[in-house]
Amino acid sequence: MCRLFSPLKIKNMELKNRIVLPPMCMKMAEDGFVNDFHIIHYTARAIGQMGLIIVEAAAVMDNGQITKEDLGIWNDKFVPKLKELVDSVHAYDAKIGIQISHAGRKARDTNNMIAPSALSYGDYKTPREMTVKEIKEVVKAFGLAAKRAEEAGFDFLEIHAAHGYLINQFLSPISNERIDEYGGTFKNRKKILHEIVEEIRKYWPKEKPLGVRFSATEYEEKGLNLSDILAIIYCNEKDIDVINVTTGGITTATYETYPGYQLNYAKEIKNKTDKVIVAGGLITTSELAGMILNENIADLVYFGRLALKEPYFPLRFAKELAVDIKWPEFYERAK
Template identity: 45%
Template sequence: MLYSPIKFRNLELKNRWVMSPMCMYSATEGVPNDFHFVHYGSRAQGGTGLIMVEATGVVPEGRITSKCAGIWNDEQAAAFKKIVDFVHQNSETQIGIQLAHAGRKASTWNGVQTDDETSWETVAPSPIPYKPGERTPHELTVEEIKNLIADFKNAAKRALEAGFNLIEIHAAHGYLIHQFLSPLSNIRTDEYGGSFENRIRFLIEIVEAVNTVLDENHPLFVRISADEYAANGWNLDQSVELAKILKTRNVDLVDVSSGGNIHGAKISVFDGYQVPFSSRIKKEAEIQTGAVGLITSSKQAETILENHDADLIFVAREILRNPYLAVRGAFESGQECFFPHQYERAKK
């Protein structure tokens, strides 16, 4: 199954390998550069079915750091187009972009909130810092929430103009949308806080807005943290219910990660530790899912797919170590996988 194609709307991926979105902290004013060109271009040459470009800010204040990528203006979109065009012209890989807003976890460097000329005011659903001692984030007004929904829509429109094949909304890892989902970081008393239905409203309205600029050739993924490992916090049961609703809102896949919203949460990490989350969401919500989290080999990936625990395999650190992960797995198993014609002599 690992090297079988799969379709989302009309978009076909040649195999189930996905390069997971990973921040590179190397942009200038949100503009990707030659490093990003080489970084993403090399993974496309490695036969990966889909590349997901790193968390990309929909507004300047939405970046995790001052060196994170953005797509709130045309200069950034034009720089991304150069990368996207190369991927399309020189591989069979599809390429998507993860649209993000870091919320209260913005304006940091090496995980520490900055307090210098590179800093800015952070925002959140409620005035609760991520860590003790950090600046209290500004509590978003309803008008500001509506403006951010429009920002996600406009960013998606720019991404399509740059040639991206699909959009992923980042609702995981303790960033702004996740902050709205969790009752531990969202203590609002208006229509965006309180009940489960109110806490998911921000994400649902973003999904609906982004879908207005998509078509049958451009799917929509959503990344969530299935569990935040904290008492009375966001958990797997709520993730299943959210996934059921996302399916009715024309979301094509839930990219299942975990954690990130509660400072100091205890997480037991081991190979494939998040796969059970993906499996339960896939089976109970009857939606396609992506598995991520210390997946390092073709054999491990194949087993996940054969057990129907996921539909796509998202790989992060391992594909940094080995850009040709998909090709090497195909060599070992005798499967077909894209390999640059310039490198044909290396197949024998």
């Protein structure tokens, strides 16, 4: 029996299946606000029967958007539209999370680009090295973003610590050359994430699951590797529930991708922790998705680009796997 359509309870969040929409920036926001596009886009994937929808990276500070078309969560003014989005997805029986993020040296549209060290990403502008006071402000901003996510009614919260964005920039020796308490040693480099997790837990209810997205490898000899990521997970052991596994992004290094190219990292993290693991990367068939679960490589599978081109793919997957799932009533005649 394929477990793709089996339920999973993580803290108080009950998922009807193991199918996840990973966060994907749609570049459709104006001034950071959710608009009709976001409501249609995410609700369509809920109608398509994706069990958990993780809303794209939302910036915790106004200089933290990757580009100005990204969502914002740095101010209370964003809460009513975020709540509308949550209510719309809930109406179609899916759970919804949001990824909270700061782009740091990858914030392309700001005149106030900040980072742990004044080291640029590729040919981007050179960021300004953050003061300790600014680091503390970022930590607070993640906490307030969690408070707003809770007010909007999200079921799940994901901290973006991957793909070379601000938290990843602190974690990685490639982008962090500080000589104070937030840099230098590995212990110092992971301090900001630990503080962010603790700050978030002041606002994000303990019954609700909290996740972190990590790049399990940076595809760089001097970059973070799997054992570093495991050490970071152990350091935040008590407060995080879910690990969303991805790779790359701290430099412009290119790497080979193929269906399942990140699964070995997910499997290793699953073996060495008791966290709920979300894995993916070019997964486009029900067969491979089923294998990931049946072979205990991960607990949940994400489908990014497949969900962009085929929002109702879970209906097709269920048919292929001979699992009789409930279709949205209004589509029953197409079953």
